[in-house]
Amino acid sequence: MASFSTLPLDLTKEILYRTPAESLVRAKATCKQWNDLIKDKRFIYEHWRRSPERFLRADQTVQILDLVNRTRSDSPIPDELQHSISNVMAMVHCDGLMLCVWSDKEYFMFHNIALWNPLTRNFNVVKHKLARMGDNFGIGYDVNKPRGNYKILMFSANHYCEAVVEIYECMSKSWRTLVDSKFDSEAYPWDHGVSIVGNMYWLVKKKTINYIVAFDFSVETFKDICFFHHLPYDNNYLGCFDGDKLSLLHQNQDYPSPIEVWVSGNLAVGNVTFAKYFSVSSSDLPAFHYLTFWAHPVYCIAKHERIITWFTMFSTCLIICEIDEGGVSNRFVTAQHYWDDCIGTFSCGYVYKPSLVPLPC
Known part of the structure; x- marks a missing residue:
């Protein structure tokens, strides 16, 4: 029987591309050839691109939920967040990195910023900058430059803060103000936005008009993507679809709370359009009531026109279920809390794909 060391390089790559990122961390010590390959930047990003989506949640532990076999892995909370996990905003x-924004108890009016790789457990605080209440955040990169030079965006997203847009260059570890870039709409800090192929996207509103705005990290400017005149601003949740497109989940709060799922076309074109993916109206649908002290649902689009969603019920338990045009299936509780012990349920979860991408700062 041939050993791995005698296999052609392309075949070895294909095998490792299908290997979970957690196993690759251990496999680096197997031999020098594997170590060099697993640390190669092109391999890292291609492996991440092929990896299936998971859900991540930080509570007493870092919980990563595998959506295929419904298993959960737990690891310790980063030391820097041990006493502030309930203040994660x-x-x-x-790319497998999490941009974290949280408040220390003694400085609740200001936020700290850090980059974290939950797989490698590396956690680096962005120094010399305290974000303000009402600021919003994003992370991305210039698609015209080599991958890995990440930028952090910070901007005021409501009418109560001075309209300042700032960029942190991870490689140079420096902040600068974007004088010519302005954000003139309203977004809420708990609308965390979605990072897709280097750019950030948010649901926002200007007066009575709801639309999606993007920040292009290549030219460092905001731009309107599309308008949603027919949907109310509340109870809309933005996500990623098929790696390079947007999805939008909308729920009408009138009983029986029908759900619509929309997906975008190519985000690289000037006029982005959305098409309805599916809609469902059933008496057993969960109600994703959007209250500021409850978590927004996290969801991803799976095969066969269905979504998998993870949401908070009455702020005491977390539920995962599948929803398609026929209604709800495979519903079960993943965590249970007492009302006075529900740390972490307020930030229910995030769509996440583990990667070996090193922290840039």
């Missing part, structure tokens, strides 16, 4: 996922 947002996490944004990009």
